[in-house]
Amino acid sequence: MIYYFSGTGNSKWVAETLADRTHDSAVKIADISKEENILIKKDSVFGLVFPVYAWNCPEIVSEFLKRVNLEKGAYSYAVCTCGEEAGLVMSVLKARIGICSGFSVVMPNNYIVAGDVDDEDEALKKVREADRLLDSIALSINVREKGRFDVNKGKIAVIKTFAASHFFNKYARSAKPFTTSYDCIGCGLCESVCPTQNIVLADGMPFWDDKCQQCFACIHRCPERAIDYGKFTKKKGRYYFNYTQEQIKGDQNV
Numbered sequence: 001m002i003y004y005f006s007g008t009g010n011s012k013w014v015a016e017t018l019a020d021r022t023h024d025s026a027v028k029i030a031d032i033s034k035e036e037n038i039l040i041k042k043d044s045v046f047g048l049v050f051p052v053y054a055w056n057c058p059e060i061v062s063e064f065l066k067r068v069n070l071e072k073g074a075y076s077y078a079v080c081t082c083g084e085e086a087g088l089v090m091s092v093l094k095a096r097i098g099i100c101s102g103f104s105v106v107m108p109n110n111y112i113v114a115g116d117v118d119d120e121d122e123a124l125k126k127v128r129e130a131d132r133l134l135d136s137i138a139l140s141i142n143v144r145e146k147g148r149f150d151v152n153k154g155k156i157a158v159i160k161t162f163a164a165s166h167f168f169n170k171y172a173r174s175a176k177p178f179t180t181s182y183d184c185i186g187c188g189l190c191e192s193v194c195p196t197q198n199i200v201l202a203d204g205m206p207f208w209d210d211k212c213q214q215c216f217a218c219i220h221r222c223p224e225r226a227i228d229y230g231k232f233t234k235k236k237g238r239y240y241f242n243y244t245q246e247q248i249k250g251d252q253n254v
């Protein structure tokens, strides 16, 4: 089974593509009850797919892993998606649950507090390269390869993963900066796409609770561009995974 978390769809696509290429199935972590413990029996496969947040796991993934018990002899792997670099997140997972293999897959960036989204050409290029990389990752999973860690760690990865990630979770994840402009039409899409059910609509306007992961699905999917995170996101682009197979395969099929 492949367990995944995704805000804007990149990791969902990676999880579903891998499920298809490894004859497995993908399930959303957010749909699993917080009371449920997951036992991965020997000879079974545990896959984990998630977006990198501040060079580490999103909190929902870290919390989920506390409930996962891998029996000796189970095969486990993790795949993170990132806009650029993943830091030492796979080393963290190796130490925590002893994953056998780990991979990073560069996908279009959705973090628009500090940076911006990729332009259309760059985003599509990343998705096409990711699609090819997933073939090789699937092959590795299918033969139960162990000890393969293909991760784009980036520079000063130790500081990023251990210090910046701590700072992010402690100080930079508040839901308070979310704002909604008068352009909001009360369609409720933000409420329905929030993977952690952290948004409720009252009088046709969204309100955020404080268990926000900061996945930004609400900002990126809003059809009216009515949602922002303080002033950081006002002049930034919007992104969510919306590619067809034809776009991904491109001229490979010609």
Ligand SMILES: Cc1cc2nc3c(=O)[nH]c(=O)nc-3n(C[C@H](O)[C@H](O)[C@H](O)COP(=O)(O)O)c2cc1C
Pocket: 005, 006, 007, 008, 009, 010, 011, 012, 050, 051, 052, 053, 054, 055, 056, 081, 082, 083, 084, 085, 086, 107, 108, 109, 110, 111, 213, 214, 215, 216, 241
């Ligand atoms: C809160 C937050 C933090 C992020 N931190 C990183 C990071 O440390 N390194 C990186 O390369 N990308 C980072 N990103 C970009 C995402 O990891 C990347 O776009 C990912 O593919 C999004 O996956 P999703 O569409 O499944 O949500 C971050 C995105 C968000 C929302």
